[in-house]
Amino acid sequence: MIIKRNIMLIGSMGSGKSHFGRNLAERKGWQFVDTDRVLEGRFGLPIAEIFKKIGEKAFRRAEMDVLKKVCLYHEAVISVGGNFPIEHRTLKVLKKYSYIIGIRAAQFRIVSRVNRRIGKRPTMDYNNVHAFVHAMIQSWKPVYKQCDFVLDTTNGRTYDFMQRIEDELVTSDVQFKARRQPNDTDTRDVKSSSQELQLNNSLRNTKDNHRLSKSERFNNPNTTISNDTVGTKIVVNKEHSNRVGSHKLGNDKRRKHKTSNQAGKGRKSESISKQRTPQGGSGYEKNRNTNKRRRRTWNELRHQSANSKSNT
Numbered sequence: 001m002i003i004k005r006n007i008m009l010i011g012s013m014g015s016g017k018s019h020f021g022r023n024l025a026e027r028k029g030w031q032f033v034d035t036d037r038v039l040e041g042r043f044g045l046p047i048a049e050i051f052k053k054i055g056e057k058a059f060r061r062a063e064m065d066v067l068k069k070v071c072l073y074h075e076a077v078i079s080v081g082g083n084f085p086i087e088h089r090t091l092k093v094l095k096k097y098s099y100i101i102g103i104r105a106a107q108f109r110i111v112s113r114v115n116r117r118i119g120k121r122p123t124m125d126y127n128n129v130h131a132f133v134h135a136m137i138q139s140w141k142p143v144y145k146q147c148d149f150v151l152d153t154t155n156g157r158t159y160d161f162m163q164r165i166e167d168e169l170v171t172s173d174v175q176f177k178a179r180r181q182p183n184d185t186d187t188r189d190v191k192s193s194s195q196e197l198q199l200n201n202s203l204r205n206t207k208d209n210h211r212l213s214k215s216e217r218f219n220n221p222n223t224t225i226s227n228d229t230v231g232t233k234i235v236v237n238k239e240h241s242n243r244v245g246s247h248k249l250g251n252d253k254r255r256k257h258k259t260s261n262q263a264g265k266g267r268k269s270e271s272i273s274k275q276r277t278p279q280g281g282s283g284y285e286k287n288r289n290t291n292k293r294r295r296r297t298w299n300e301l302r303h304q305s306a307n308s309k310s311n312t
């Protein structure tokens with residue numbers, strides 16, 4: 001039996017990753033994450049504009065940053081951007097958590113798909129699409145060989161492709177780990193995936209509030225929006241809203257942090273009020289917990305002088 005957390009779709013531009021990702025997630029009742037949409041949400045710009053603004057190198061770094069977080073999700077279908085063939089080392093790390101499906105299509109099909117939206121893909125040479133796509137397909141070839149499963153989407157119906165994936169999962173006996181329980185906080189995974197992918201990222205010059213596209217939100221009636229660890233808005237299936245993926249842990253941490261802060265503030269004001277003297281002193285209070293001096297506020301000084309007057 002093979003145990004994974006999620007399904008990740010990789011492949012060249014226009015191969016159909018986003019299209020199948022959305023459909024597969026819907027079919028399985030899982031969360032759908034498209035790293036392109038995550039980045040668009042984070043920057044508040046379309047992919048082509050992000051490229052223009054930060055450059056390719058920074059874009060790939062940002063994408064890797066998203067990838068190392070989302071690969072830890074449970075029961076999610078993750079579609080990755082198609083701008084570069086994923087490197088062997090990176091794929092090895094991603095494979096630990098994800099069942100990797102390589103999505104591919106014949107050159108003529110990809111050409112017709114990418115031509116539907118000219119300008120959407122920033123590194124595409126729209127003046128020479130055939131040659132570009134040909135070279136791109138060549139560079140992806142060795143990567144497809146390393147995938148758990150490869151789906152050719154040149155001809156056929158989306159429904160049938162979904163069925164092929166389901167059949168393959170059964171044949172290969174792939175099981176998906178359920179989401180963690182709230183108190184099951186295995187932060188080791190987060191650290192190790194992050195470190196490994198960081199390392200890979202620094203070795204190559206390649207590849208979060210996830211703003212939902214309207215279609216994502218409205219296509220799936222079972223989805224709502226929540227935040228992940230990177231403050232990324234993600235589509236969450238209502239049926240699974242009890243999930244506690246890494247995004248929930250992030251929220252818990254934030255909440256914890258806030259509470260301790262609030263508690264700290266409470267202690268601080270208490271110690272200051274105890275130290276208050278009718279004379280008002282030099283205008284400074286010492287916090288006995290932190291031993292730091294704090295200048296009294298104008299209001300505090302005013303009250304002190306009022307108190308001292310009424311005492312006399």
Ligand SMILES: Nc1ncnc2c1ncn2[C@@H]1O[C@H](COP(=O)(O)OP(=O)(O)OP(=O)(O)O)[C@@H](O)[C@H]1O
Nearest residue numbers: 012013014015016017018019020081082083113153
């Ligand atoms: N099997 C299919 N049947 C019909 N249309 C499809 C199919 N697969 C993809 N498409 C269409 O082709 C276009 C490109 O597909 P999609 O955006 O899913 O590719 P992608 O692999 O996510 O590309 P990128 O890497 O650029 O994000 C879209 O308009 C999509 O609707």
Ligand SMILES: O=C(O)C1=C[C@@H](O)[C@@H](O)[C@H](O)C1
Nearest residue numbers: 013081082083121122123124
């Ligand atoms: O041209 C590019 O580099 C890109 C095109 C799209 O496939 C996106 O999926 C990708 O993230 C960037």
Ligand SMILES: [Mg+2]
Nearest residue numbers: 017018036079
């Ligand atoms: Mg896509």
